[in-house]
Amino acid sequence: MALGRLPAAAYVPGTALLYFLLGWLALQLAIAPGYASPIWPAAAVALVAILVFGPWAAIGVGLGSLCVNLDFGALDPARPELWPAVVLLPAAIGFGAALGALVGAALVRRCVGFPAELSGLQSIGRFLLLAGPVSCLVSPSVGVSVLVAQGAVTFANAPYNWLTWWVGDSLGVLIFGILLLPFVSGNDGIWRARRRIMPLSLLSLGALMVLLYLRISAAEIRQQQSHFMDHAAQLQGRLESHMREQIEVLHGAADLFSSPYEVSRAFFGSYAAGALRRHPSIQALSWSPRVAHDERQILEARARSSGLADFAFKQLDADGQMQVAEQRDAYQPVYFIEPLMGNEEALGFDLQFNEPRRRKIALAQHTGRPVATAPVTLVQETGSQLGVIIFVPVANALFGGQPHTGVVAGAFRARDWVAQTLKGRLASGLVLRVSGDAEGAEVLYESGPAAPSSPFEIVLPIAVADQTWWLELRADQDFLARSRSYVPWATLVLGLLFVTLLGAFLLTITGASYRTQRSNQQLRSMLKELQQTQSELVETKRLVSLGAMVSGLAHELNTPIGVAITASSTMPADLARIEQALAQESLTQEGLQAALSRWQEAATINLRNLNRAAELVRTFKSVVADPALHEVRAVDLGQLISETLSHIELLNKGQDNGVTVDFTPSVVMIDTIPDSVAQLIINLYNNAVLHGFNGGSGRIRIELSASEEGARIVFADNGKGIPATIKDRIFEPFFTTRRGHGGTGLGLHIVHNLVRQQLGGRITCSSVEEQGATFQIDLPKKINQKPDAAGTAGT
DSSP, X not given: OGGGGSOHHHXXXXXXXXXXXXXXXXXXXXXXXXXXXXXXXXXXXXXXXXXXXXXXXXXXXXXXXXXXXXXXXXXXXXXXXXXXXXXXXXXXXXXXXXXXXXXXXXXXXXXXXXXXXXXSHXXXXXXXXXXXXXXXGHHHHHHHHHHHHHTSSOTTTHHHHHHHHHHHHHHHIIIIIHHHHHHHSOSOHHHHHHHHHHHHHHHHHHHHHHHHHHHHHHHXXXXXXXXXXXXXXXXXXXXXXXXXXXXXXXXXXXXXXXXXXXXXXXXXHHHHHXXXXXXXXXXXXXXXXXXXXXXXXXXXXXXXXXXXXXXXXEEEOTTSOEEEOOOOSEEOBOOEEESXXXXXXXXXXXXXXXXXXXXXXXXXXXXXXXXXXXXXXXXXOOSSOOEXXXXXXXXXXXXXXXXXXXXXXXXXXXXXXXXXXXXXXXXXXXXXXXXXXSTTOOEEEESSOOOSSOXXXXXXXXXXXXXXXXXXXXXXXXXXXXXXXXXXXXXXXHHHHHHHHHHHHHHHXXXXXXXXXXXXXXXXXXXXXXXXXXXXXXXXXXXXXXXXXXXXXXXXHHHHHHHHHHHHHHHHHHHHHHHHHXXXXXXXHHHHHHHHHHHHHHHHHHHHHHHXXXXXXXXXXXXXXXXXXXXXXXXXXXXXXXXXXXXXXXXXXXXXXXXXXXXXXXXXXXXXOXXXXXXXHHHHXXXXXXXXXXXXXXXXXXXXXXXXXXXXXXXXXXXXXXXXXXXXXXXXXXXXXXXXXXXXXXXHHHHHHIIIIISOOEEEEEEOTTSOEEXXXXXXXXXXXXXXXXXXXXX
16 A cells, blocks of 8 residues: 555556556557457556555546547648647547546445455455446446547447447456456455465456457457448449349340331330339430431432431530531431430430540441440530440441441430449448449549448459449448347456356355454354255245144144043043042942033043044145055956946935936046045045035036047036136145135045045146136056156136
8 A cells, every 4th residue: 555655656657657668558459440359458547556556646647648549640730739639539449448436436435445354145246336337337338429420430330449448448347357356355264275276267267258258259350341242243233233134125125126127216216115114224215327428418308308407417525515517427416315315415416526426336236246445525414424335236237228237326424323233232231332444544433432431342243244333342330330239248248247257256265264263163053044045945945835734733733632631631530529439438329320421521522532533633644645556457447437426326325315417438448546536536526525515415527538648538527617816726725715614625636636636636726716627637548657747727
């Protein structure tokens, strides 16, 4: 603690330097766009420095953060007026770092104390929560807000940067803060022990989590890049495919003019209208025959006679204005063009006027293949965008009764063509640019402004007839944000959780170890008590059900035994009186007879209640009867149930209780315990009579059928049913709604045990009040083939 008395001139620069070094190292682990690191040890330096040196250390934290985030290359000595703008962003981030450390130190001092042993779970939990995740909310909130405001981070990418920043600061505090505390919290024994144990464990886990995060992030970036490349290839294929479709339209028009019939303006217009309707990206479709000079006047006159009064061969003057074409040996005028509306200026325009275009036409006629011009301003262009013309040669076209050569041309406004082709197909967060073939060619299409920095970019060629255009695709932060999965996020959060738990664990065990050395005897006593408590808990859990059964049995036995005790309590008094009378020779015959009469009545009462107690004990013993004591043999269940019902009828002979049983025997053979099956039927019958019919009349239906497991018995009555509030408890021992009226609460519990423990089957109950109850019993083909315990009571 003597360090805390050093002057500010010593510890503020030292804090700033240490913060800068650790921050610079951590930034080397930052994932694109590079503003947040998965672990930030400098946050621990900031917190510990303020705890040890006081609030003034926050100046060193702010300066260190400023230096970490400052772009020194942007500080142009020739333009010092730009320095404030360059410094503003890192200064704001430094302010957030200092403020977060101040908040963390204040919370630790107020809620935990400093220095502190951190040996109790409460103090450890408070320190880990407040120093890490809580105080670390400040710096990323300030920093990411400033980055978004400055446009350095997009709003869509802000949550990922914030989370990475927050987890990185939290991990830095929890790992390196706990590592630094043993060296600044004094030299007492507990912190000396922690110096030996904690550094290796925390650093190993921290390194593992950071490595895992970096590997997952790298894998995700590769996946994003693959998605980006696939999308770029799809866009390239779409543009080339669409261009081939347009060229096929030009080939179709060329085939039209190559036919042995002369094509009229109306016929060409009909063909072009359909083609343009199917391919709206073609701005104009034209036919231009090659015309010798001596044919010029004839062709111009023919066009005027067809309704084009102003038709003439034209060219551009030096100012770009349309004028009558100069005399040349040959011309290539636009004779047909569709749509005509909006393209009137192009009608009659001599394609031979322009030397590059003339070479292109000659190339097309020489090779017989489509050729494209470089991006140019179209004659009919009224806006500012460039266009391209694709020529398809036509030989021996019948024109004016004579064969001519010529070209079919398709005019495309470049930006409109690309936009229509890619409409709705460009993923969000991508910027696409298409440029011409020549080096430094003007951009033909751009989907938006290019991002200042792009994690992914690619340039692909696009075949346009004989030309090659270039598609440039760039991804921005929004693309990363939208294509990013939650796996790195989960890795960060799980890493923070694991480090927190490990820190808590290490602090706890080191504190416990230190306390053990000071009070070993007390700890052994506590350990003994803990082991005893654990054993008691296990024993208590095992005896819960037995306790319920014993308490129920005790309650049932209390009445007959109590009555017997009461009846027997009068006998000693009578014996004393008789003994006294004998001694005094005053015993009379009437007195003796009265005593004998009372003894006879007491004996009768005792016998009846002891028999009742014996019956309860026998019933209790049947609850836990051992199936090994019963014979297992092949049984026809239909015959066995019929015999059991006959036995019940014989027992009730002479007692018209109004209960009828419907059962149609069928042959179902299984290996089981006949006595248990008979007792099962008898108990269900008695339960129906006692609880379902309340001793009155009713009807019982028994169905027997073979099943895949073995046999199924359905026992149903039309009695009052079982209330929904108690249906789940009917198989519990000693649970009854007729206590004191003949019910012991063991009937259905015995049924359940017979089915589950002795017969190896399943029993379920379904009931609706006032509509009776139905019990379904499934028995295995062989008693040792016990079905899964899923079919439990009350389902």
